[in-house]
Amino acid sequence: MQSTLDLSELDLRIGRLFMAGMPGPELDTDTEALIRDHCLGGVILFARNIEDPIQLASLCHNLQETAMKQHGIPLFLAVDQEGGRVARLKAPFTLFPGNSAIGNDPRPVERATEFGIITAREMTLVGLNMNMAPVVDVRWGEPERHLDGRIFSDDPEKVALLGQSVVKSLQENGVMAVAKHFPGLGRATLDPHHHLPTIEANIGEIEEINLPPFRAVIEQGVSAVMTSHAIYPAFDPGYPGTLSKKIVTGLLREKLGFEGLIITDDLEMGAIKKGWGVAKGAVAAFEAGSDLLLICEGQEEVLAGMKALRDRLLRGDVPLERLHQSVRRIMEAKARFLEEGVEIPIAKVKEYFNKEA
Numbered sequence: 001m002q003s004t005l006d007l008s009e010l011d012l013r014i015g016r017l018f019m020a021g022m023p024g025p026e027l028d029t030d031t032e033a034l035i036r037d038h039c040l041g042g043v044i045l046f047a048r049n050i051e052d053p054i055q056l057a058s059l060c061h062n063l064q065e066t067a068m069k070q071h072g073i074p075l076f077l078a079v080d081q082e083g084g085r086v087a088r089l090k091a092p093f094t095l096f097p098g099n100s101a102i103g104n105d106p107r108p109v110e111r112a113t114e115f116g117i118i119t120a121r122e123m124t125l126v127g128l129n130m131n132m133a134p135v136v137d138v139r140w141g142e143p144e145r146h147l148d149g150r151i152f153s154d155d156p157e158k159v160a161l162l163g164q165s166v167v168k169s170l171q172e173n174g175v176m177a178v179a180k181h182f183p184g185l186g187r188a189t190l191d192p193h194h195h196l197p198t199i200e201a202n203i204g205e206i207e208e209i210n211l212p213p214f215r216a217v218i219e220q221g222v223s224a225v226m227t228s229h230a231i232y233p234a235f236d237p238g239y240p241g242t243l244s245k246k247i248v249t250g251l252l253r254e255k256l257g258f259e260g261l262i263i264t265d266d267l268e269m270g271a272i273k274k275g276w277g278v279a280k281g282a283v284a285a286f287e288a289g290s291d292l293l294l295i296c297e298g299q300e301e302v303l304a305g306m307k308a309l310r311d312r313l314l315r316g317d318v319p320l321e322r323l324h325q326s327v328r329r330i331m332e333a334k335a336r337f338l339e340e341g342v343e344i345p346i347a348k349v350k351e352y353f354n355k356e357a
Contacts, residue, residue, distance in 0.1 A: 005320065010313065012039040012071070013327050014306050017286065019044055019076060019263070021296040025051050027062040030299050035066050035075070038306060041330060042076030042130070044296055047088055050079075053126055053353045054346065056089075060127025061344045073331075074338040076176070076292070078130035081119055084149045092353045094118045099135055102162060103152035112162045116169025116177075123175050125352060127344040129337055130176040132226065136163040136213035137186040140201075146191040154186075156209055160216035167220045176337050178263060179217040181228035182252055183241060184210030192229035192271035196240060203234045215256060223333055224261035225252060227290060229271035240271060242285050249289035261333050263292040268301065279304035283312055291326040 005013070015038030022031040022043055034040045043063055050056050060077050067075045079088040084098020096102075096119070102111045112134075123131060137147065139154040152162045167177040183206060190197040201209075214225065227242040235251060236244040242264045252258050264285045267273070272281040282293045282305035295302045312318045 010310065010323075011037075011306070013323055014309055014313070015039040016041040016073070016327055016330050017291065017293050017309070017323075018042075018282075018302050018306060019078065019292050019294045020299055020302045021046065022049060022299075025049055025055055025059065027059060027066065031063075032066055034299060034302065035063070036070045038303075039071045039073065040067075040075065040302075041292060042078060044078045044080075044132070044294065045088060045128070046079075046296070047090075050088060050090075053092065053122075053349050056128075057126040057344045057346055057349045064127065064344075074129075074334055076130045076334070076338070077128050078132055078178075079123070079128055080132040081123065082133040082135060082150060083115055083119075086150060089122065093122050098149045099152045099162070100149045103158065108152075108158070108162055109165050112165035113169045116166045117173055120170045120173030120175040122352075124173065125345075125349055128175070130178065130224070131170055132178045132180065133170075134163050134166040134177065134179060134217075135181070136160070136179045136217060137181060137184050138209050138213060140184075140187040140209060143186055144188045144191050144197070146193060147185065147188070151186060156212040160213040163213045163217045164220040167217050167222045171221065171223060171337075174337070176223040176333065177217075178224040178226050179214060179222050180226035181230075181241075181265060182214055182225050183228065183232060183235075183247060184214075185228050185230060186210065188230055192240075192265070192269050194270040196271040196275060197230040199230050199232050201232070201234060206232065206234060211256070214252075218256055218258050218260075222260060223337065224263050224292070225258060226263045226265055227252075227285070229265050229269055239284070239288070242267075242272065242290070243276065243281065243288050245288040247288070248285075253289055259329075261292055261329055262290045264290050264294050266294050266296040267305075268295055268297055279308040283308045283318075286322075286326070287312075287318055291329050 019042035083096030188197040278301040
């Protein structure tokens, strides 16, 4: 070892880097074991985990209670709640039409702010603390179908302004915002859920079109930025954004000066899984500079990723200081946003959603 960290402490630090999915609507033994034995960093929830506000509040409570009892460190509890067709929280949660509708509205800033305030209010009420939104990709030509309705505009300044409005209104109301997909997917012609896209644009075009919204949300204090699973030959012909040190560390950290959390997009997507495999992808993303490694479904892949990273650290292939940097960022973000503990007022949840219904 390159430091005095014992092996069990090393495992618990590695565990904090991972955000995992879980199989169903209740806390299961495998998820509980990930939290207990590995000090898991966070859980991302999908439709398979969500039945109604009371069940969701109870699940969030049980997840946080387990984390606090075992390690005294709360979990990031995240959903994709962009509005429109990417919304894990269905009625009686408030439904919004999505970014394209906001961008086309006569009063887009008001709509973006309203989305952020109400979404944050309802998320915090049930115990969620991180929204994988806003999408701040700029539409550039005809975007790939998976981005339909999810992009504010083809005007970088407008995307920047609306992205800032969503970030500000989410975070002022207690929910971490995650701006995505760095450094911009608006020109993708393939869906990274299945394939690895290549974004054919020169550095000047990316600077002028893709980066202004990311600069704006960083200026706004966005808590996290999510990386894109696409190749940008102008920066790095060999690796997609998520796995590229030139993009994650060189461009986002050093050039744009971002000091918050860097989160990967789901490492089980075809764009990463087909070429690198999930566990190797997780290690490569960490080495490129990401802090939180997102694996949305297979918990065996989470365990394989933890083991692969542990092996690299023990061999000295990755310096321990790199692990400490990410853990520090994660703990700072948790201290800033997750200070409320685990109490989720079920009576208030009932009252709010009955009234809304």
